[in-house]
Amino acid sequence: MEDGCSTLVRSLEKKYLDDDDEIVQGIIFTGFTGCSPCKMASQRALELLVLNNMNIGTIGDSEKLAMLASHVSEADLGWNQISQWSDVACILKNLPHLRVLNIGHNPLNPVIDHELPVSTLxxxxxxxTHLPFKTLQSxxxxxxxxxxxxxxxxxxxxxxxxxxxxxxxxxxxxxxxxxxxxxxxxxxxxxxxxxxxxxxxxxxxxxxxxxxxxxxxxxxxxxxxxxxxxx
Incomplete structure (x- = not known):
C-alpha cells in the first residue's frame, strides 16, 4: 500500500460506524430499528457501500470486511488507489451478494496475477482503468x-x-x-x-x-x- 493510503475496512469504519447522525445519514440498512450503526453493521445490514475517492490502497482486515459488508449489493470504490488483483479477489470473495461494483479510475495492474473467485455481479x-483486452477477458x-x-x-x-x-x-x-x-x-x-x-x-x-x-x-x-x- 502506498504511503498515506487508507484501507477499505478503515474507510468503511470511519464513514459508517460512527454514531454521529450526520455521518451515517447516507447509509442504507434493512431489517433493523432502534440499533446503533455499529451494531447494525455487525449484524450485516449494510447494503450500499460508497467509498469513492477516499485514497483506499488495499483492503485491510478481510475477516472484518466479511463481517461488516457481507450483505452489500452495490459498492462504489471508484477513484481510489487499488492496484492489486488480490484486493479485487478479496472484495469478490467477501461480498457474496454483490451485484454492482465500481472500481473505475483505480490503477489496476494490467496483468491479473491472482486467482479470482467466480462472482454473480x-x-x-x-x-x-485502461485494461488490455486479454486482462478484460480473464x-x-x-x-x-x-x-x-x-x-x-x-x-x-x-x-x-x-x-x-x-x-x-x-x-x-x-x-x-x-x-x-x-x-x-x-x-x-x-x-x-x-x-x-x-x-x-x-x-x-x-x-x-x-x-x-x-x-x-x-x-x-x-x-x-x-x-x-x-x-
Missing part, C-alpha cells in the same frame, strides 16, 4: 452473469492481438469519452461482445457512423435500425 464499472471469465459493462474514459488499441470473444453475457456496454474518431474503432471493441445490444458512445469525436462488416457478426445490432440502440 451483473454490472461492473471499469472506467478509466476478468470477465469469472463474472459469467455480467450484463452491463462500463468502459468509458479508456483508450483502446485497434492493434490489440486479442481477437477472441471477451464475454457472451454482456448486453450493454458504455464507451463514452474514449477518444474514438472512427466508427470502425468502436466496432473493434463491440465485436468482442457478440451478444451486445446497446452501445453508449457519448462524447466521442466521431466523424460519422457507417456500416462496417462487424455489424453483420452481431445478431442484436442491426444497421440502420441499430441507431435506436446506439447512444
Amino acid at each position: 451483473h454490472t461492473i464499472i471499469l472506467n478509466g 476478468f470477465l471469465s469469472v463474472l459469467p452473469k455480467v450484463t452491463e459493462l462500463h468502459m468509458s474514459d479508456n483508450q483502446f488499441n485497434d492493434d490489440d492481438d486479442c481477437d477472441k470473444s471477451i464475454s457472451t453475457s454482456v448486453r450493454t456496454i458504455h464507451l463514452n469519452r474514449c477518444g474514438f474518431l472512427k466508427w470502425s474503432s468502436v466496432m473493434n471493441v463491440v465485436k468482442r461482445f457478440p451478444n451486445v445490444c446497446s452501445v453508449f458512445v457519448c462524447e466521442n469525436p466521431l466523424k460519422d457512423v457507417t456500416h462496417c462488416k462487424q455489424f453483420d457478426q452481431l445478431p442484436f445490432l442491426e444497421f440502420p435500425e441499430s441507431s435506436k440502440n446506439v447512444h
